[in-house]
Amino acid sequence: MLPSEPKIFHGRESELSDILHLFDTRIPRIAILGAGGMGKTSLARVVLHHSDITARYAQNRFFVACTSATTKLELVNLIGEHLGLEPSKDLTQTVLQHLLSNPPSLLILDELEALWEPTSSRGGIEELLSLLTSITMRGAEHPAKVKWTRPFLRALQPLDQQAARLTFADIADSGHSQEEVDQILSLTDNMPLAISLLAHLADTEGCSAVLSCWDKENTSLISEGSDKRSNLDLSISLSLSSPRMQLFPQSQELLSLLSMLPDGLADVDLIQSKLPLENILKCKTVLKATALAYSDENKRLKVLMPIREYLQQHQPPTDHLVQSLLKYLAEMLKYYAEYTGTKSSSSTILRIKSNLTNIQNVLQWGL
Template identity: 60%
Template sequence: MMEHIHQLLYAIICLHIKSDTGELSPSMLSPIGIFTETLHKVNTFMEAQQHGSRIRKFFRQGEMNILLKECNMGLQQALNIFGIQSMSLLTDINKIKQYAKEKHEEVLELIASLSDANSSDQASSMNRVFSSSYNSSTSFSMLPSEPKIFHGRESELVEIIQLFTQESPRIAILGAGGMGKTTIARAVVHHHQITRKYAQQRYFVMCDSVSTAVGLAALLVSCLELKAGKNLTEQVVHHFVSSPPSLLILDNLETLWEPLSSRGDIEEFLSCLTDIQHLALIITMRGSERPAKVRWTRPFLLPLQPLTQDAARKTFIDITDDLHNTEDIDKILLLTDNMPLAIDLMAHLVDSEGCYRILARWEEERTSLVSDGYNKQSNLDLSISLSLSSPRLISIPNTVDLLSILSILPDGISDNELLQCDLHIKNILTCKASLLRTSLAYNTEQKRLKVLLPIREYMQKFHPAPFSFVHPILTNFHNLLEL
């Protein structure tokens, strides 16, 4: 639904841009009116889901389903009309997207060209690039909100807080995409002990928008509300050296650390930061590896695993309310393998459409059912695809092939079975190690290499295993059955 709204907004913008008079033609006013009415219905639907008692929601479920159907029909009607009226709209939308992409690349080139030897004028221009994202008056106002639903990660939270009894810990929160690394970091930064210890010297920086160490330094300069100088890295380090004890959280650091071209610079920058004795550092990263050149505080936090069934059920009920019976809830959770992101997305769908409808849709749509969003927090397919694009993965040939094979093995496979299948994959154990490092696969207690169900479904849809790999697997299992 949100994707359709997004497309229609793009279409209206295109029409306005193309108009010579700055006004829309009369023939397009009616479709826009229909679209506006549909938006009102969508708003009514969303408000109805957010307010009202559980009993009232239960009795109005049929009414809400009708309203949801009308919303979808209205959006589809508007899409059809715009498609008929202007065959070039899609091209125009793509041009806008391409223009935005080109501008983004220009910013990245500016970051890449900026070195510590550049003039302060260049550094100032870089600072202005990020100032629009960080225009609050204090660092406290830039902190993300505290998680309102937080089940199954209490032990990890306690473990992290315990590490703060040591002087300025350096902690890496690791795990697969969608496991809740950012959620834990948000819980930490708002924990009463952390608030009391660091007060307004808490900084939460999302690293998705930058790709180099200099870019990260520029982002921090803006976040810290410093006036950019000639040497951004030294400026950041000097600020923390002269500041009271501080906590810096770098979220999604893998976006900078993954590429080999920037890894060395990032690790050197982290090393400089961790030389500051009174600066505590937390990073969140996909995978199970920690950056080098940092003395990470022990004991290490283990990579996050799926939630327990009890925690998954509590999370689901907190989102959907307790109108659904336990059997239906468990059927839904079975599709998520208790991955927090998948639970969150599925629960919100169930809240609006009900368990029965979502279970029926899953049979047709699979992971596409929870992949309408525009970022990795609201789009499961996008989150998985980001993990698949990891340089740690693509640098080793056939690793994706191995993941495709695992996607058809719900019980996983042991090392012996993997070698016995004779898959003709060179360095197959190296491929296995790559999947473990990126947390796309994990070892069970029985030492079997296994993949979570949402990832298996994604791979079967977008990267199905070739028959040349499936056949040896089937042959090996057939031979085992004959023994």
């Protein structure tokens, strides 16, 4: 049975249009990527039920949730089950033969990241993907060995403000103060999952109560149950525990430090701060590949508000790491004080302006 089409869907019209255009190719292979809670599955479900897709594939549309599979063989057998094939120890050839001998099918593999991330199983999964089609997975990196249809889809970004407001209003109705709604949205950085959870809470408790409780509970306010679609903390923790993050533990340390830096860090800051982290640019690459961090329009490495809140509560940065950054920022301010009014101070002024909130937070930490 196919999952239902989402009733609330705002702000992904451009991505939807891009995906539908990719279906103009004979055998589209499409990856919908993005951070946990960014709406990848919802977008895939909208595609699944779009009139163009139903007209093209009719009953040959399949949606496979991959979370229960732990090996390539289990994944193949799970696909076979959705295709209605007789159970067998290894259905690989049977699945491929079925797809080749029947009318064109749309096969969506949802939440594939847990299977693809481990290096031990990655090669086999990529070989299988090269023969199949659409996937959704958390992260920002396309699996290799697959001839993905071009142009690639950009990893899903937070919703724009208008789409975020519409999403909130569809869930919590429109009788709330716009100022309070915008305050709540600012806590989410317009991450769809966080918007949905807080809007449902506001619908029953009111915006004022939600804002008051957030000051005390942060992300734990919307983190109940064992389903990551209704538990923000669980969704974030799944990303943090990915094999790649485990393989590069210093990436976790950098992420924890970024949790107290709303301004993010530019590459020049990462390098010149001389943080006690080996290969810090590799750490940056890992964080971006897992979509736990992103580069903004100014190429500063940042972390979304809900993830920052979670980290500050559960995995705050070590004192040693913050002290290293504090020393760097203090030297920057000292340099400006010594050379203010000279040409050499202009670039320092720009760097200070780019780090104003960071400086404030780090100084408050040191008090």
